[in-house]
Amino acid sequence: MGDAAAKPVVVVGVDDSPLSMTAVRLAAREAALHSRPLRIVHTFNWVADPMEPMPEEPRKPAEELLERAIATATGAQPNLTVTAALIEGPVVTTLLRESGAAALLVVGDGGLTQNPKVPANNDAVAVQLAARAGCSVLVAREQLPAPGPVLVGVDGSVSSLCALDFAFDAASRRSAELVVVQVWDPDDRTTSVPPEMADQLAETVAPWQRKYPSVRVEQHVRAGAPEDTLVEEARRAEVVVVSARGEEPWRGMLGAVSQSMLYHSPAPVIVVRSRHGLYIQE
Numbered sequence: 001m002g003d004a005a006a007k008p009v010v011v012v013g014v015d016d017s018p019l020s021m022t023a024v025r026l027a028a029r030e031a032a033l034h035s036r037p038l039r040i041v042h043t044f045n046w047v048a049d050p051m052e053p054m055p056e057e058p059r060k061p062a063e064e065l066l067e068r069a070i071a072t073a074t075g076a077q078p079n080l081t082v083t084a085a086l087i088e089g090p091v092v093t094t095l096l097r098e099s100g101a102a103a104l105l106v107v108g109d110g111g112l113t114q115n116p117k118v119p120a121n122n123d124a125v126a127v128q129l130a131a132r133a134g135c136s137v138l139v140a141r142e143q144l145p146a147p148g149p150v151l152v153g154v155d156g157s158v159s160s161l162c163a164l165d166f167a168f169d170a171a172s173r174r175s176a177e178l179v180v181v182q183v184w185d186p187d188d189r190t191t192s193v194p195p196e197m198a199d200q201l202a203e204t205v206a207p208w209q210r211k212y213p214s215v216r217v218e219q220h221v222r223a224g225a226p227e228d229t230l231v232e233e234a235r236r237a238e239v240v241v242v243s244a245r246g247e248e249p250w251r252g253m254l255g256a257v258s259q260s261m262l263y264h265s266p267a268p269v270i271v272v273r274s275r276h277g278l279y280i281q282e
Contacts, residue, residue, distance in 0.1 A: 008103035008135075009039040009083075013095045014069045016061075019108035021072050023140040026268060027106035028073040028080055030138065033173045036103055037081040040069045043094040044086060062086050092128050099133035104270075106138045112263050113141065127262055130271040131244070131254045136166065138239075138270045145267050149177040149218070151237035153230045153257060154204060156182075159243035161204070163272045167241040168208045170270070171215045174238070179218045180205055181233055183226040197221045227260035234265040241270045 012027035014020040024040065031038040044062050066084040073082050087094050099105045109126050130137045152167035154160040164180065171178035182201045184193050198221050205219055222229045234240045242258045254262075254271070261269045 007034075007036050008101060009037045010034070010104045010106065011039045011041055011095070011098045011102040012069075012106040013091065013098075013108075013129075014040055014042050014065060015091075015108075016065055017108060017110075019110075019140065019142050020065075020069065022142060022144055023106050023108045024069050024072045025076045025144060026138060026140050027104075028077040028082075030104055030106065032077040032080055034103070037083065038073055038077075039098070039102075040066060040073065040082065040084040041095065041098055042066055042069075042084075042086050043091040044088050045090055059086070092125055095129055096132055096134070099129070099135045099137075102135045104136050104138060105129060105133050106140060108140050109142075109262070112139070113266070127254070127259065130258070130262060133273065136270055136272045138268060139262055140268050141266065145238045147176070148236055148238035148267075149179045150174065150239055150241060151179045151181065151230070151233055151267070152241040153181050153183065153226065154201070155226075156200070156204060157243075159272075163241050163243040164205070164208060166270070166272045168212045168215055170239065170241060172212045175214075176238060177216045177218065179220070179233065179237065181220050181222060181230060183222050183224060183229045185225060186223050193221050193223050226257050227264070230257065230261060231264045231266075234261070234267045237265075237267040239268050239270060240265050241272060243272050 010027050010031040012023050014024060028038055042062055042065055063086060066086060070082050070084055073080060095105060107126050107129055110124055112124055112126055126139045150167050150171040152163050154164050167178055184197055201219050201221055205217060209217060240261055242261050244254055244258055258271050
């Protein structure tokens with residue numbers, strides 16, 4: 001495992017919710033697919049007196065949680081190198097710091113799908129991490145996904161091409177089908193998809209299809225609202241890949257589509273940041 005130990009790790013943040021063990025299983029699989037170590041992190045925000053060490057009594061349940069997470073990870077992927085850390089501090093601050101040296105950060109969705117709409121201002125942990133992390137972020141759902149295709153939405157932008165690159169790699173490693181969807185938002189003049197869009201999408205996909213010839217690809221141009229269309233497509237997906245897609249990506253902002261998928265996609269969502277190359281290479 002010497003090579004794996006030298007690589008950037010997959011980090012998973014855990015708490016005492018049942019969803020955390022699902023996140024651990026997903027993180028363990030990602031780490032195994034990429035021959036990377038897994039680092040399990042639990043944050044304990046000790047506020048009674050920050051100048052004093054954490055007493056043993058409240059620390060014990062946290063340590064037991066980490067032991068359970070390690071057992072879950074190694075049970076899912078027996079050959080995986082797994083380490084764990086109990087870190088005092090706010091969860092978002094801690095995991096953002098961890099993400100700076102990570103290949104991928106995995107977290108549970110914290111109940112995002114229970115919200116009927118995307119709030120204008122959001123302080124959900126998963127959304128903050130997806131928006132600001134120094135690496136790509138996988139947001140787990142309550143249940144492990146069934147085997148299925150990898151879904152990616154593209155619009156021709158540079159950031160969506162990063163997501164396409166990531167998605168091809170993910171499909172290749174899983175031996176899964178890749179579904180590439182471009183959505184055309186119709187206006188009042190016409191509701192039909194311009195015929196040239198299918199050719200444009202094929203042109204966009206072609207370089208990656210040559211790079212990953214073993215990946216079977218479905219390409220679709222759909223008419224409708226991008227958020228609604230991708231959520232519907234996600235119902236058959238094993239994982240959904242989207243770019244962060246903010247207008248100012250260096251500030252870590254999320255676009256409307258990525259936010260909508262975090263809230264409404266039934267499948268786990270990977271929000272790809274520009275540093276995704278660190279994750280899929282080496």
